[in-house]
Amino acid sequence: xxxxxxxxxxxxxxxxxxxxxxxxxxxxxxxxxxxxxxxxxxxxxxxxxxxxxxxxxxxxxxxxxxxxxxxxxxxxxxxxxxxxxxxxxxxxxxxxxxxxxxxxxxxxxxxxxxxxxxxxxxxxxxxxxxxxxxxxxxxxxxxxxxxxxxxxxxxxxxxxxxxxxxxxxxxxxxxxx
Amino acid sequence: xxxxxxxxxxxxxxxxxxxxxxxxxxxxxxxxxxxxxxxxxxxxxxxxxxxxxxxxxxxxxxxxxxxxxxxxxxxxxxxxxxxxxxxxxxxxxxxxxxxxxxxxxxxxxxxxxxxxxxxxxxxxxxxxxxxxxxxxxxxxxxxxxxxxxxxxxxxxxxxxxxxxxxxxxxxxxxxxxxxxxxxxxxxxxxxxxxxxxxxxxxxxxxxxxxxxxxxxxxxxxxxxxxxxxxxxxxxxxxxxxxxxxxxxxxxxxxxxxxxxxxxxxxxx
Amino acid sequence: xxxxxxxxxxxxxxxxxxxxxxxxxxxxxxxxxxxxxxxxxxxxxxxxxxxxxxxxxxxxxxxxxxxxxxxxxxxxxxxxxxxxxxxxxxxxxxxxxxxxxxxxxxxxxxxxxxxxxxxxxxxxxxxxxxxxxxxxxxxxxxxxxxxxxxxxxxxxxxxxxxxxxxxxxxxxxxxxxxxxxxxxxxxxxxxxxxxxxxxxxxxxxxxxxxxxxxxxxxxxxxxxxxxxxxxxxxxxxxxxxxxxxxxxxxxxxxxxxxxxxxxxxxxxxxxxxxxxxxxxxxxxxxxxxxxxxxxxxxxxxxxxxxxxxxxxxxxxxxxxxxxxxxxxxxxxxxxxxxxxxxxxxxxxxxxxxxxxxxxxxxxxxxxxxxxxxx
Numbered sequence: 001x002x003x004x005x006x007x008x009x010x011x012x013x014x015x016x017x018x019x020x021x022x023x024x025x026x027x028x029x030x031x032x033x034x035x036x037x038x039x040x041x042x043x044x045x046x047x048x049x050x051x052x053x054x055x056x057x058x059x060x061x062x063x064x065x066x067x068x069x070x071x072x073x074x075x076x077x078x079x080x081x082x083x084x085x086x087x088x089x090x091x092x093x094x095x096x097x098x099x100x101x102x103x104x105x106x107x108x109x110x111x112x113x114x115x116x117x118x119x120x121x122x123x124x125x126x127x128x129x130x131x132x133x134x135x136x137x138x139x140x141x142x143x144x145x146x147x148x149x150x151x152x153x154x155x156x157x158x159x160x161x162x163x164x165x166x167x168x169x170x171x172x173x174x175x176x177x
Numbered sequence: 178x179x180x181x182x183x184x185x186x187x188x189x190x191x192x193x194x195x196x197x198x199x200x201x202x203x204x205x206x207x208x209x210x211x212x213x214x215x216x217x218x219x220x221x222x223x224x225x226x227x228x229x230x231x232x233x234x235x236x237x238x239x240x241x242x243x244x245x246x247x248x249x250x251x252x253x254x255x256x257x258x259x260x261x262x263x264x265x266x267x268x269x270x271x272x273x274x275x276x277x278x279x280x281x282x283x284x285x286x287x288x289x290x291x292x293x294x295x296x297x298x299x300x301x302x303x304x305x306x307x308x309x310x311x312x313x314x315x316x317x318x319x320x321x322x323x324x325x326x327x328x329x330x331x332x333x334x335x336x337x338x339x340x341x342x343x344x345x346x347x348x349x350x351x352x353x354x355x356x357x358x359x360x361x362x363x364x365x366x367x368x369x370x371x372x373x374x375x376x377x378x379x380x381x382x383x384x385x386x387x388x389x390x391x392x393x394x395x396x397x398x399x400x401x402x403x404x405x406x407x408x409x410x411x412x413x414x415x416x417x418x419x420x421x422x423x424x425x426x427x428x429x430x431x432x433x434x435x436x437x438x439x440x441x442x443x444x445x
Numbered sequence: 446x447x448x449x450x451x452x453x454x455x456x457x458x459x460x461x462x463x464x465x466x467x468x469x470x471x472x473x474x475x476x477x478x479x480x481x482x483x484x485x486x487x488x489x490x491x492x493x494x495x496x497x498x499x500x501x502x503x504x505x506x507x508x509x510x511x512x513x514x515x516x517x518x519x520x521x522x523x524x525x526x527x528x529x530x531x532x533x534x535x536x537x538x539x540x541x542x543x544x545x546x547x548x549x550x551x552x553x554x555x556x557x558x559x560x561x562x563x564x565x566x567x568x569x570x571x572x573x574x575x576x577x578x579x580x581x582x583x584x585x586x587x588x589x590x591x592x593x594x595x596x597x598x599x600x601x602x603x604x605x606x607x608x609x610x611x612x613x614x615x616x617x618x619x620x621x622x623x624x625x626x627x628x629x630x631x632x633x634x635x636x637x638x639x640x641x642x643x644x645x646x647x648x649x650x651x652x653x654x655x656x657x658x659x660x661x662x663x664x665x666x667x668x669x670x671x672x673x674x675x676x677x678x679x680x681x682x683x684x685x686x687x688x689x690x691x692x693x694x695x696x697x698x699x700x701x702x703x704x705x706x707x708x709x710x711x712x713x714x715x716x717x718x719x720x721x722x723x724x725x726x727x728x729x730x731x732x733x734x735x736x737x738x739x740x741x742x743x744x745x746x747x748x749x750x751x752x753x754x755x756x757x758x759x760x761x762x763x764x765x766x767x768x769x770x771x772x773x774x775x776x777x778x779x780x781x782x783x784x785x786x787x788x789x790x791x792x793x794x795x796x797x798x799x800x801x802x803x804x805x806x807x808x809x810x811x812x813x814x815x816x817x818x819x
Contacts, residue, residue: 021623025452028625035452037623041562063736063812064622193683224668229512240672240683245665247515248674249508250538256505260512260520263496264470265666289501433496440491 002058004141005066007083008128009051010075017041019128020052022150023135023142027056030146036064049078056141071141073131075099075113094134096127109134109174116173117166126166133170144171188213188223190243198237202396204355204381208302209238211358211379212271215366227270229258231283234309234383235275235302252283255290258297266430269298269369276303276317280336284316291345294373295429300365301338301376304383312386323390338378343422348373350422354380356403357418364420373428380407380416450627455593455620459523459549459613460485461628462597466635469518470496472509474528477561478617479551482523503528507535510546515673517638517664519601523549526559529568530575536610537576538675543608543652543662543698545638547600552616554807563807564617566728566779572612573757581702583709584612584757588731590624596754602636603709607701608659614756616779618729618809638662641669650680654693657704702758711754712763716742720749722773722819723797725764725788727753730777730810737815748819759787768795775818777802777810 006023008016017039024037039052053066068088074080077100087093090107097110111134117127129151136144147167155163189195199205216226226244230236232251239246245268249257258272279287279301290297306324307313314324314331317338321330343350349371353361361379368375382388382399393399408415453461460482463471471490473483483499490497496513500506503524510520524532529550539546552568554560568575572584583603587593597613604611639661643649649669653660663669676684677691685691702709716738717723726734731752741748751767753760764787768774774797776785782801789799800818804810 024623028452028623029450035623035625038618039621061624062739063732063809064618064624065809067811192681223670225666227665240674243670245670246672247512247665248672248676250534250675253504253508253535256500256508257512257515259498259500259505260470260472260509260514261516261665262512263498263509264513264516264518265664268666285501286505289505433491437491437494440488444492 003061004056004070005068005088006054006056006071006141007051007066007069007086008053008073008131009049009079009083010073011079012041012048012050013125014050014075015125015128016050016052016075018154019132020054022147022154023132024054025154026142026146026150027054030149031142033057034059034061036061038064049076051079071135073135075127075131077101092138094131111173113170116169120165120169121162123162126163129163129166130170130173133167133172134174136167137171137174184210184213184217188216188243189241193241197241199234200385202382202384203234204304204379204383204396204399205235205238205302207355207358208300208361208379208381209241211362211365212300213242214362215369218362218366219369221269221369225268227258227261227265227268228273229254229261229270230273231275231278232309233275233278233307234304235273236278238273252278252281253286254278255283255286255297255299259290259293259295262295262297263430263433266296270296271369272297272299274299274301275308276301276305276338277307277315280338280341281316288341288345291342291347291374291376293429294346294348294426296372296431297374298365298368299374299376301378302381303338303378304381304387306383306387308383308386312390318387322387324387339376339421342376347376347422348424348426348428349375349420351376351420352378352380352416353418354403354407355382356400357407360418367420371423372431373424373426449629450625452623453590453626454481454623455587455590455615456481456551457485458590458594458626459597459615460489462594463521463547463601464489464493465628465633466598466601467519467637468495468521468601470510470513470520471522472498472500472506472513472520473522473524474500474503474506476503476525476528478553478620479523479525479549481620482549503531504535507532507539507546507548511535511539511542511544514544514546515665519545519605521547521549521601523551525551525553525561526555526568527557529571533571533575536582536612537578537580539610540576540580540582540698541675541677542673544610544673545604545608546610547597547604547613548610549597549613549615551620552614554805560807562617564619564729564779564809565805565807566614566616566730566783567805568614569756569778569780569783572614581609581699582612582757583607583609583702583755584614585711585754586614586728586756587619587754588728588752589619590622590626592754593619594626594628598633598635599711602634605636605638606659607705607709608662609702612757614728616729641667651682652678652680652694652697654680654697656697656700659701706758709755710758710760710763712760713752713754715750715752717749717751717767719747720771721747722775723749723751723767723771724775724777724815725751725753726777727756727784728779730779733777733810733812733815736812737819740812740816741819746819753784756784759784761787761791764788764791765794768792768797770795771797773797774799775802775815776800777815779803779810780805
C-alpha cells in the first residue's frame with residue numbers, strides 16, 4: 001500500500017464529515033499510516049453537497065486532495081454523477097442503491113445503506129456509519145478493530161452505541177451481499 | 178487655589194509642557210480637573226490607574242496625567258480598555274472619549290461595553306461637535322445647529338448618550354456639565370466606586386467650533402447655556418442632569434471568575 | 446509509539462500551539478473558516494485562568510488583544526478575509542506602538558463575502574500593506590498541520606521578541622485538513638517577553654533609541670506610568686513633531702526587522718543541488734509543488750523546491766541567489782499573482798525565467814498543472 005485515495009460524497013446531514021474523520025483517524029492513529037483528510041462543505045449544514053477526502057499512505061503525503069479514487073462512497077446522485085469518472089482502474093464504488101441509480105460494473109457495491117441504517121438505529125444520519133461498516137468488511141482500507149476504536153473516540157458523546165450499531169449493521173450487510 | 182496646585186503637582190506629568198493643546202477656555206481642562214479631583218478624593222494609587230483615550234480633542238488628555246496612559250484609535254478606546262482590564266483587573270481603568278468618538282465611530286463598542294458591563298469608567302466629554310477636525314456635526318449635535326458639514330442646520334436627530342448607555346446595560350450612568358463642576362466631580366467619584374461599567378457624560382463647551390457658529394462664541398455664553406438649559410428635575414425642553422442608572426449588577430470580570438470556576442468543574 | 450501522535454485539523458493545531466506558547470488572552474468574532482480556533486479556546490482557556498472573550502466585531506477584537514498585551518498577556522485573535530480587512534487599522538497601531546500580538550487569518554476566496562468555505566491565498570499583499578503608512582511586518586504561512594503548530598509558536602516568539610504584530614496566513618484547506626501531529630514538548634522553544642531592567646536612577650524609555658535593538662516594554666500597573674500612542678513618538682513614548690526624532694523612530698522600527706532577517710526569515714529547500722528548475726511556493730500550494738517535484742524527479746527531471754515559511758519580510762537574498770543558479774522558476778499560488786511579484790523583482794538579478802501558475806476558483810492547483818510547465 002503506497003498511496004490510497006478515498007472519496008466520501010453526498011449531502012449535508014448524512015454524517016459524511018464525521019465518517020471521514022473516523023476513517024482517517026483509524027488509519028492515522030490506530031493503523032499508524034500517514035493520512036491527510038480534507039473536506040468540502042457548503043455554509044449550510046443540511047442538504048447541501050458534502051464531501052470528505054482521504055489520502056492514506058506509508059509515506060509523507062504531498063498533495064492532500066483526491067485525484068483518482070481507489071474507493072468512492074456516493075450517497076447522492078449529484079455526487080455520483082460528479083465523481084464517478086475520477087476513479088482508478090478497478091476503483092471500488094459503494095452506493096446507496098435506493099438513493100441513486102448506477103449502471104452495473106464489477107467493482108460496484110450497491111446496498112440499501114440508508115435502510116440498513118434506519119433499521120439498526122432509526123436515524124438516517126447514521127448512513128455513513130453503515131457505509132464505514134461496509135468499508136471495514138472490504139478489509140483493504142482500514143481494519144474492523146481500528147474503525148471500532150476510532151468510532152468510540154470520535155463519535156459525539158452519547159452517540160457511540162448508535163454509531164457502532166449502524167457500523168455493525170453495514171459490516172454484516174456486506175457479508176450477505 | 179492651594180488644593181488645585183496640589184492636584185497639578187500630584188497628578189500631572191512633570192515633563193509635559195503646559196499649556197495643553199486645548200483652546201483657551203476649553204471645557205476639557207475642567208473635566209480633567211474633575212477627574213483628578215475625584216481620584217484624589219478616593220485616594221487612588223497612581224500606579225493602579227490606567228487612562229485610555231480615543232481620537233479627538235478629548236483623546237489628548239492622557240498625555241498630561243501621571244498614570245499608565247494609552248492613546249488609541251478613533252472610537253475604539255473602550256475595546257483596548259477591555260483588554261487592559263481583563264489582563265490587569267486590579268487597575269482602575271478610566272476611558273476618556275469625545276461625543277463623536279464614543280457614539281459615532283465607537284457607538285458599537287459603547288453599547289456592547291455597556292451590555293457586557295465590564296468594570297471600566299467611561300467619561301464622555303460631549304461638546305456637541307467634532308472639534309479637532311474643525312467643527313463638523315456629531316451624533317450629539319442638537320437639531321438645527323450649524324456646523325461645517327451642516328451649513329443649513331443639522332437634520333440628524335442626536336443621541337441621548339446617557340439613555341443609550343442605560344438601555345444597553347451599564348450599571349452606572351450620570352450626566353453633568355462643566356458649569357456644574359462639583360456635581361460632575363461627585364458623579365465621577367461615584368462612577369469610579371461602582372462595580373461594572375460606569376458612564377459619566379460631561380457636557381462641555383467648544384465655543385470655538387460649536388459655539389461660534391451657534392451664537393455661543395465665548396466660554397461664558399456656553400456656561401450660561403448649560404446653566405439655563407439643563408436641570409436636575411424633569412423639565413420639558415431642558416437637558417436632564419443627574420443619575421440615570423445605579424444598578425447593583427455583577428461586572429464582566431467578576432462574572433468571568435465564576436465562569437472559570439464552572440469551566441474547572443467541567444474539565445475535572 | 447502509536448499514542449504519541451494526535452490527529453488534528455489545522456485550526457485545532459493552531460489553538461493547541463497557542464496554548465503551548467502560553468497564550469493568555471484571546472478575543473475574536475466568529476467567521477468561517479477560522480471559527481474553530483475560537484471555539485476550542487473558549488472551551489480550553491477559562492479552566493487555565495486565561496481569558497477568552499467574544500467581541501462585537503473584529504475591530505474591537507484586535508483592540509482588546511492589544512490592550513491585554515499591554516497588560517502583559519500573550520494575546521491573539523483569529524479571523525478570515527472580511528474580518529482581516531476590519532483589523533487593518535489596529536495592525537498599524539500595534540506596529541506603531543510596538544505591541545506584541547498574533548493575528549491568524551484563515552484565507553478564503555474574496556473580495557467581500559466571496560466564498561467563505563473555499564481556500565485562497567489572496568491576502569498576501571493585504572498582510573504586507575493592508576494598514577496605511579509604510580511599516581515593517583512579519584507574516585508566516587504554513588502548508589501542513591505540523592507547520593501550523595510550529596509556525597503558531599514561532600509567531601508568538603517573533604512577536605514577543607520583536608514587539609511587532611505577527612500575521613499567520615493560513616487558508617481554508619490547511620485550516621480544516623486533518624493530519625497526524627507528534628507533539629514532543631521538549632523541543633518546543635517558547636520565548637517569554639523581556640522584562641524591564643533598570644539601573645539605579647535610570648529612566649525608563651519604552652521606545653529607547655538603539656538601532657536593531659528592541660527595548661523591553663513595561664506592563665501597565667507596574668509603576669512605570671508611561672505613555673503609549675498611535676502618534677509618532679519620542680523615546681519616552683510621547684508624541685513628537687521633531688524631524689530628528691521622527692527619523693530615529695523610523696530607523697529603529699524598520700531596523701529591528703531588517704537587521705535581523707536571518708532569524709526572522711524561515712524557508713526550506715528540497716532537491717536544490719542539481720536543480721535546473723525550482724518551484725517556489727508557500728502555504729497550501731506547497732503541497733501541489735511537492736507532488737509535482739516528486740513526480741518530476743521520478744521521471745529524471747532536475748527539479749527542486751523552495752518552501753517559504755516566512756513570506757514577510759520576503760526572502761529577497763535567497764531568490765537573488767537561486768535565480769543565478771537555475772534556468773526556470775515556477776511559482777504556483779492561489780491568487781492572480783501576488784508573492785510572485787517579489788520573486789520576479791528579485792529573480793531578474795540572476796535572469797531565471799519566472800513562470801506563474803495561478804488559480805482562484807476555490808480549488809487547489811493540481812500537481813499536473815505544475816508538471817505541464819516543467
